[in-house]
Amino acid sequence: MKIDLSGKSALVTGSTGGIGFAIARGLQEAGAAVVINGRTPAAVDEALARLGGAARGRALDLASPEGARDLVALEPAFDIVVNNLGIFQPQDFFDTDDAIWERHWQVNVMVGVRLARAYLPPMAARGWGRMIFLGSESAFNIPVEMIHYGVSKTADVSLARGLAKRMAGTGVTVNSILPGPTLSEGVAEMLRPGMAGGKSLEEAGAEFVRAHRPTSLIQRLATVDEVASMAVYLASPLASATTGAALRVDGGVVDFIN
Incomplete structure (x- = not known):
């Protein structure tokens, strides 16, 4: 199986680090012309230097209508859009105020809504396109330590399914990916307090999984590349019959068959 995205343009939001x-x-290794996104020029420039090749970057905060509008004005069309931008913040429900809920809703949900409104119609007009939402196993396995995050990810999965139905018959597919606990920079920072006594990051991650995601079948954190492989496949012509799906890269955390 060879994935060839030559001639395709791709946007990945929140892509200066981690899964993005x-x-x-x-996507770039598969031949796509990639645009990455981050909030600051410094972060975008550093990521472009690591990425190499012909990738371009857009330093814009997409968590506002203005940021999304500015991006679309600069980049009016893509063949592939990966809505990866997201935040998480462990916080007990009774200590989670409206501002935290609103921030998670704007970043984790509304960015994807705005980009879908802008980019799906041109894809449909060309008869081909791929839109991917990064959901989470937390969409189904709502984490008690951050209910607000789980709710936002459930919304992402629902949004992807609804948009897939809306784009039926156009040649455009819309799917969501459900990563489980994954060793991104954000998760690494969260795990550092548990690395006392010479534990490695991988060991601390495995302990976290056993304690907080005991249904995991791989009993470890996934790597960002393991999640990325699913996204690259979904972005390709090989996935032309897959749409409206919520595809799990969760290590078996969600305890049901689908």
Whole structure:
């Protein structure tokens, strides 16, 4: 199986690090012309230097209508859009105020809504396109330590399914990916307090999985490249019959068959 995205243009939001960067790298290696996105020029420039090749970057905060509008004005069309931008913040429900809920809703959900409104119609007009949402196993396995995050990811999965139905018959597919606990920079930072006594990051991650995601079948954190591989496949012509799906890269955390 060879994935060839030559001649395709791709946007990956929130892609200066973590899963987003790994997806951007995977798409570029498959031949796509990639645009990465981050909030600051410094972060974007550093990521472009690591990525190499002909990738371009857009330093814009997409968590506002203005940021999304500016991006679309600069980049009016893509063949592939990966809505990866997202935040998480462990916080007990009773200590989670409206501002935290609103921030998660704007970043994790509304960015994808705005980009879908802008980029799906041109894809349909060309008769081909791929839109991918990064959901989470937390969409189904709502984490008690951050209910607000789980709710936002459930919304992402629903949004992807609804948009897939809306784009039926156009040649455009819309899917969501459900990563499980993954060793991104953000997760690494969260795990550092548990690395006392000479534990490696991988060991701390495995302990976290056993304690907080005991249904995991791989009993470890996934790598960002493992998640990126699913995104690259979904972005390709090989996935032309896959749409409206929520595809799990969760290590078996969600305890049901689908």
